[in-house]
Amino acid sequence: MKRWIALIFLLIAVIMLAYIFQVPQPENIKPLGEFYLENSYFGDYSAKSPEVVTSILWDYRGIDTLFETAVFFLAIIGSLTIFRLTKEQEKEVKKEPTQVESLPLPIRTVTKVIVVMILAVSASIALHGHLTPGGGFQGGSALAVAPLLIIAAYSKYALEEHGLDKTRALILRSIGLLGIALVALVPLLSGGFIMQNQPIFPAEIGGQLISGSLIYYNLFEFLAVGAGFTAVFLLLSIPEEKFKKILGVKK
């Protein structure tokens, strides 16, 4: 009964506070918002991206986004450092145990279908980043679910046999990072500022709206985030016994 009284009191308090501190309704657009709207979509130096948020994120607040990306990469590098192994240990970890048990057939079949769908959807999220909500990071996170599902339904060895091991994932991730850095630096060469979008990159190619540098940023971020997550998932799926063997833990 006491809990009910507390709950009702809390509810009343929340409703009262919400009633008292009403958010003032904006009567007109604030000057900063007006500037962004006019210059990110309509202006001569805009990326002509209907998804203005992406445009603002990569152009007007580009450095901020660059450092956000850097934070994510530091996290990945940190986990790779924790799980670092020598060459022999890598080989030991990659060696497949004699009998790998996998889940029953229906689960594996459904996983195959779903993985293909996830790949398609994640690519669509990333490549539509300048047209619809979403973008590189979201697409990359969706992409990382595909290897995770394969690890769960088959095993990490199935992924490595088909060529996606930790080294390859790291190479893909580095390509993505390098791409982002290069796209950010290209405007400097032609007299612009760092991470400036127009008019250095064309807004349209062959009648298709690609919104200048936004599509490149999204593509490379997609690659980098997806591959970075995959590398971490591959490390996390190393069996515990192998690590105990490597570390020399006595039972």
Add this chain to the structure above:
Amino acid sequence: MSVLFYIGALLIVIGGICDLFGALGLLKFPNFYVRLHAATVGTIGGAVVPLFGVALLALGADFLPHRYAIAGASFITGIIVLLAAPAGAHALAYAAHKAKLVEWKPKVDHLKEVRE
């Protein structure tokens, strides 16, 4: 308002009832496997059926803008859930059976060889 609209609305109501029964079962059923059955009633009956219902309802609603897009998206999502939910439940049941975590008294045990 066509017949499709009413069929769709009916499917959504059925979905709501399935969700309610699924939730009740999850709370009241005695062990893991039967509860898993209740959870699957919640996902198939409570998510797939209403999604198909939304698709039909959108097709039947003439006043709705972008109704074909809404119907297509709901239908595809329904199919994906219809594929994924049984596989997920299967994996859970298989794992619980293999790990011998759940005590049970079966009448028929088709997965007997898995335990050994």
